[in-house]
Amino acid sequence: MQKDPEEKFSEDPDENLHIENQLLKLKMQAESNAVIVTDHDMPPDLEHLFLKNVQQWEDAYKNVKPIKVYDYIKRPEYRQEESLKDEEIPGELERITEAMKLNNICLHVQGKYDPRIIYRFITKELFEYETDDMQFPGMTQNFTYEEFHPNHQLDIQRRTMDFFEDWFERKFNEYSWELNDVFILPEGLSLSKQEVLDRIQKVFEAYTLFSNVQFAFGEISFQFDDTHGTGLGHSEGIVKYSAMLENGENIRIEGPFKLYMSHEYSWWNIFYFVFPGFVWG
Incomplete structure (x- = not known):
């Protein structure tokens, strides 16, 4: 027996629309393996409009040319x-x-x-x-x-700015994609990304705030193998900033920086760096 299109699931309009939305999600999942997740606080009418738009897009995409x-x-x-x-x-x-x-x-x-x-x-x-x-x-x-047309110089500069942002806001974590999964130190020692993050965190624990940041780029350079899509590059320059100790004292840190990067999987990231205020040993 087919359901009367005018028949309602509930006397409560919101509950009725909520049930329709759940059925629509199941229909879309069955037809296109689409798993639709919406905010449980979203009003039923907005959720219904959203689901209808998604369904319209899915239907159109089936026959797209x-x-x-x-x-x-x-x-x-x-x-x-x-x-x-x-x-x-x-x-x-x-x-x-x-x-x-x-x-x-x-x-x-x-x-x-x-x-x-x-x-x-x-x-x-x-x-x-x-x-x-x-x-x-x-x-x-x-x-x-x-x-x-990739702009490798621009990408290296952006990875550098990503590093600066995470450093000066003291927010490096496992989602800091500018950092490589493996770091190679000059003496040949390799460190995992997590080991590097742990060392950075020790620096952050010594201070409560970084401020008065100044920096200037000196050089951005790279070598790229178009055949294999791999490359090596670096950015360098001068950086100055103030670091506040727990007792409120500010110390001025300054010096040259140099970030060494490799390009793999269409992305430049950092595999070693020299930065004022950080020591590897």
């Missing part, structure tokens, strides 16, 4: 990069990126590049790139230039 980005944004007219003078590039770049945004495609550029390089990338590479032909209200497909 690839489409070139240029076709996705409805093939706007554009001028070939070779025909543009340098002074014309910024205006044409703004025009084409605006056309992309109007059709829910957004390009993020993390580094600083000549506008001609970005215009060439969009019209020669990104337009030819195939994406999923899916469009929903409010949905934007995001691309990052550096995903196509």
